[in-house]
Amino acid sequence: MKTSQRIISLVPSLTELLFDLGLDEEIVGLTKFCIHPADKVKSRPVVGGTKQVDFEKIAALNPTLILANKEENTKADVEQLAKTHPVLVTDIVTVDDALTMIRTVGEHVGRPEKANTLANQIRTSLASLPSTPKPLRAAYLIWRKPWMVAGSDTFIHSLLPLAGFSNVFADCPRYPVVTPDDLQRAAPDVVLLSSEPYPFGPKHINELRAICPQARIELVDGEMFSWYGSRIAHSADYFRTLREQMA
Template sequence: MTDHLGNHIDISVTPKRIISLVPSQTELLYDLGLEESIVGITKFCVHPFHFKSTKQVVGGTKNIKIEKIKQLNPDIILCNKEENTPEIVAACQEICQVHVSDIVTIQDCLDLINDYGVIFKKSTNAQRISDKIRFHLNNFETFIKAEKVLKVAYFIWREPWMVAANNTFINHLLELNKYQNIYANLERYPEIELKKIRLQGDPEIVFLSSEPYPFKDEHAFEIGRKTHHAKTVFVDGEYFSWYGSRLIKAFDYFIELRKRLRTISN
């Protein structure tokens, strides 16, 4: 089979020693029942919590410890086009085969779950996870029909100020939630000038994500001075940016967030 970038993956022998360099994919592996096969993770792989003490940490998503990875003798290393650099992927390919995901839509997520089910001989578990995601998605789509469109900006970083824009999984989920992203005309994660936010689209809601930047109240106040009437809301970034099995919980979170926004707006 091939990964999302077209790289060949040999599945004639099921990989038994897995290194995951992507937090959301680590959680997915656990939910697929592959805990015993995971030998290496990143320092950002916080779910499940006990992995920090039971698995070998091989660095971050952008800065790996290649010698640690070699010592773990992996059969396969799991990467992501957005999370890991091309240099990291190339270095890992010198050690063993590498699967690189590229996630922009929910369908991409479902395809990845299916891929892992095939690669690791966990197709039944993969189908169960996919079915749960589809079930919660269907319920959410029924709920969101009655909600109005809100103009939003979704911030991910400060100094420089950065937002989620077009061709990202975050923007895909914003659209699904009927949030009109004022930066959707830009690509990926652009740096923006905060003083021009009203000229860009004058959002009704500004989302401050819990990751990767730890936004605080003073940052919300700083943004508020530039937007005037916009409401600034802290949101759980895992639900807007983690794919895989995290989506099972995400749609209930989105419903509760919408209900909270109704209260804020009134």
């Protein structure tokens, strides 16, 4: 007799993907940062955060599969969990990585057709975005005190051109710490303030305007730039609207 699936997701983006693949009953645990879909995540047991999981809670839930991510979860936690449970570790840097991951997750959870359809829909929607002849030079900020930006080898970096931007910190790896002088020297046309992981808001606009007076300061939805699960199915429409606002 086949054992029913008991899935724990340690990645907010993948939690939403699992629900969108129709695995409502199979998801038995998630993190406190898993916020989508709001009406469903609130009824699931929380097993800690992305960086600090509760091993006892996870063991008690007896998962048949744990979804993790190389960037969002710690190596130590993943290795500890893998000693006693099946763990699928994802590693996403490009759009192609994300689409491959969606299909891979679909295979592991018994929803290959649905996952493949979703991946194809996402590819088509992103491909519908016209190329930008002269992309705006952008600095994409993810943190304050210290200032941190998205550099190369990040999923955010791979999506910026689709939104009509070129990354002024493309020569920097991952998520470098930058100073106000670094931002001034980069001379971006626009500074994008992400809603996550740091919750930039209207009160931070003047702060950045003082550092980069020549740049437009724009608040953006970080989920549309950094969530690599099913949420990117909505990114094309968001980027299209953002382009119109910036024109």
